[in-house]
Amino acid sequence: xxxxxxxxxxxxxxxxxxxxxxxxxxxxxxxxxxxxxxxxxxxxxxxxxxxxxxxxxxxxxxxxxxxxxxxxxxxxxxxxxxxxxxxxxxxxxxxxxxxxxxxxxxxx
Amino acid sequence: xxxxxxxxxxxxxxxxxxxxxxxxxxxxxxxxxxxxxxxxxxxxxxxxxxxxxxxxxxxxxxxxxxxxxxxxxxxxxxxxxxxxxxxxxxxxxxxxxxxxxxxxxxxxxxxxxxxxxxxxxxxx
Numbered sequence: 001x002x003x004x005x006x007x008x009x010x011x012x013x014x015x016x017x018x019x020x021x022x023x024x025x026x027x028x029x030x031x032x033x034x035x036x037x038x039x040x041x042x043x044x045x046x047x048x049x050x051x052x053x054x055x056x057x058x059x060x061x062x063x064x065x066x067x068x069x070x071x072x073x074x075x076x077x078x079x080x081x082x083x084x085x086x087x088x089x090x091x092x093x094x095x096x097x098x099x100x101x102x103x104x105x106x107x108x
Numbered sequence: 109x110x111x112x113x114x115x116x117x118x119x120x121x122x123x124x125x126x127x128x129x130x131x132x133x134x135x136x137x138x139x140x141x142x143x144x145x146x147x148x149x150x151x152x153x154x155x156x157x158x159x160x161x162x163x164x165x166x167x168x169x170x171x172x173x174x175x176x177x178x179x180x181x182x183x184x185x186x187x188x189x190x191x192x193x194x195x196x197x198x199x200x201x202x203x204x205x206x207x208x209x210x211x212x213x214x215x216x217x218x219x220x221x222x223x224x225x226x227x228x229x230x231x232x
Binding site for chain 2: 003031033035037039044045046047049050051056057072080089090092093094095096097098099100101102
């Protein structure tokens with residue numbers, strides 16, 4: 001079973017700054033089948049990125065995903081006030097689909 | 109518009125079972141799968157499994173094997189998640205979410221449409 005470890009646990013930044021979130025897998029994720037989600041309090045998650053680097057429909061281009069193998073990154077180029085939330089990665093490269101533990105991006 | 113609408117909140121006693129429904133609209137139900145994901149209070153997301161809208165094939169997370177059953181009704185475009193032998197550890201918000209027509213791999217492409225969530229509380 002692939003275990004996903006997200007870091008840091010909490011990221012304290014100001015609006016306009018760049019955010020870099022990491023997702024590390026315990027084994028290689030097949031064909032970079034990895035997604036990123038954003039979740040705000042009291043809301044369902046929202047798909048941001050799939051297949052490691054493809055933006056989902058309607059997602060602003062300040063969100064980008066990269067990586068392969070065991071190391072993946074979600075980058076938010078310039079944080080907007082609405083971007084402060086919790087972010088989760090998810091691997092679906094094999095039948096044992098799993099989420100990482102999440103990274104909270106908070107206002108500094 | 110494309111949406112998933114879930115059934116209302118449930119309160120169960122330990123040892124009981126619960127069924128959560130997820131009604132799809134605005135898309136071809138049989139062309140996609142439905143995932144179930146839960147979130148305990150203050151915790152992260154936990155994947156429970158997937159069911160094909162096309163043929164009912166399932167892929168359950170190992171943790172829930174033997175305790176969960178996912179079904180679907182193509183006549184009403186509704187997916188169901190049954191969870192048995194409930195304990196207080198099952199207290200959580202349960203989400204259904206749409207993904208591609210395979211349980212993983214190339215055609216999965218993440219969960220792009222989510223239900224509003226159903227709160228299940230297990231308490232004596």
